[in-house]
Amino acid sequence: QVQLVESGGGLVQAGGSLRLSCAASRIIVSINTIHWYRQAPGKQRELVAAITSGGSTNYADSVKGRFTISRDNSKNTVYLQMNSLKPEDTAVYYCYAPQATLKGLIWGQGTQVTVSS
DSSP: OEEOEEEOOEEEETTOOEEEEEEOOHHHHHHSOEEEEEEOTTSOOEEEEEEOTTOOEEEOTTTTTTEEEEEEGGGTEEEEEEOSOOGGGOEEEEEEOGGGGGGTEEOOOOEEEEEEO
8 A cells, every 4th residue: 555654753851852754656746735644642643734736835833833734746755844842842743644545545653752851
């Protein structure tokens, strides 16, 4: 099956930064809205950022001003730059394109982000 591949997670101290990458096919990245989600232990998965094919972006209130989503179509990759990280940002982060579900896209394994105090 086809899935997006997340990478770039790790362990950082509060206030630090990470850049997550989401690799996919050219067509998935270029024509779909790509979302970043996160899921903390014992919590539901939540949407944190999205970018449309035209480059418009949206963010959850909890990450506005700290996270930036971007796309590089030439590299078939979507990024999530995370700055000023807080312990509450700790979660597994996933990227996904809901519109591609009917084309067979499935959820990937995600990448773990852990922010220590």
